[in-house]
Amino acid sequence: RLWIYGAMxxxxxxxxxLVPLGLSPISHESHFLSWIGAGTLLMIPTTAMGMGLPxxxxxxxxxxxGKTTAFLYAVNTAGAAPGVSWAGFWGLPALGAEVVDLVAAxxxxxxxxxxxxxxxxxxxxxxxxxxxxxxxxxxxxxxxKPSAVVLLSAGSxxxxxxxxxxxxxxxxxxxxxxxxxxxSITVLAFxxxxxxxxxxxxRLLQRMGDLHRTLAAxxxxxxxxxxxxxxxxxxxxxxxxxxxxxxxxTVAGGTLFPLFVGLSSSGGASIGVSVGTTGAAS
Numbered sequence: 001r002l003w004i005y006g007a008m009x010x011x012x013x014x015x016x017x018l019v020p021l022g023l024s025p026i027s028h029e030s031h032f033l034s035w036i037g038a039g040t041l042l043m044i045p046t047t048a049m050g051m052g053l054p055x056x057x058x059x060x061x062x063x064x065x066g067k068t069t070a071f072l073y074a075v076n077t078a079g080a081a082p083g084v085s086w087a088g089f090w091g092l093p094a095l096g097a098e099v100v101d102l103v104a105a106x107x108x109x110x111x112x113x114x115x116x117x118x119x120x121x122x123x124x125x126x127x128x129x130x131x132x133x134x135x136x137x138x139x140x141x142x143x144x145k146p147s148a149v150v151l152l153s154a155g156s157x158x159x160x161x162x163x164x165x166x167x168x169x170x171x172x173x174x175x176x177x178x179x180x181x182x183x184s185i186t187v188l189a190f191x192x193x194x195x196x197x198x199x200x201x202x203r204l205l206q207r208m209g210d211l212h213r214t215l216a217a218x219x220x221x222x223x224x225x226x227x228x229x230x231x232x233x234x235x236x237x238x239x240x241x242x243x244x245x246x247x248x249x250t251v252a253g254g255t256l257f258p259l260f261v262g263l264s265s266s267g268g269a270s271i272g273v274s275v276g277t278t279g280a281a282s
Contacts (some may be wrong), residue, residue, distance in 0.1 A: 002119035005055040006112050008048040013108030015045035016101045058272025066262030067205045073258055074198025080191045088184025146264030151281040154260040158282035189246040197254015205262050215259045225249035
């Protein structure tokens with residue numbers, strides 16, 4: 001699975017160079033087919049990105065608790081924060097998209113090298129009997145699917161989160177006066193909060209026995225923090241002023257995906273299936 005994960009990261013690395021070249025002729029068109037073409041091209045790296053967390057979680061998670069998945073989710077989003085900060089506030093304005101794409105490709109290739117080194121050093125397989133038992137258990141757990149109610153709830157929560165992100169991006173652009181800066185500040189607020197929320201979810205998964213009540217409580221906290229953010233955001237000010245009211249909501253929202261995964265896997269589904277299906281629903 002690590003080798004497959006490395007291959008997907010290699011696809012992302014190559015896409016950082018090749019996809020912009022494919023988008024260049026499409027960008028001069030504004031009809032429906034050009035939008036379809038652009039979306040199809042972008043689906044190549046984003047599909048590879050979407051495969052990453054399920055593959056990595058299924059490799060590292062040793063139980064159905066979801067704590068390791070919450071940690072991976074938190075670290076993944078934490079790494080995205082400096083990326084969006086550098087690209088949005090300095091890289092794109094100072095160097096341009098081509099240089100930013102090359103930097104992204106270089107980072108991805110370094111990641112691929114690390115993954116391949118880790119995969120090469122891992123044991124080839126467990127002792128034969130243990131390996132057969134693990135394979136049979138994995139097959140049985142992979143056949144169990146998470147509850148449709150859980151997946152529908154995860155999808156609904158993510159739909160609400162995207163509505164907030166889009167509307168808040170528009171608000172930030174209006175108040176800051178620049179599209180790039182407004183978009184970057186909103187994405188940074190979401191990413192930073194989601195990362196902290198992932199670490200909070202680790203604690204909740206360790207200490208809370210009833211995941212249904214914990215998840216319901218965090219959904220309520222997220223909604224209340226959103227209402228509070230709308231009333232406390234100033235009409236003008238520096239980018240940092242725009243971020244602060246959003247952070248409590250994004251931190252609370254960051255706990256939701258790991259909690260949904262924990263709830264999905266508690267029904268018997270394997271952690272890889274839980275992460276993959278919950279991620280797809282989200």
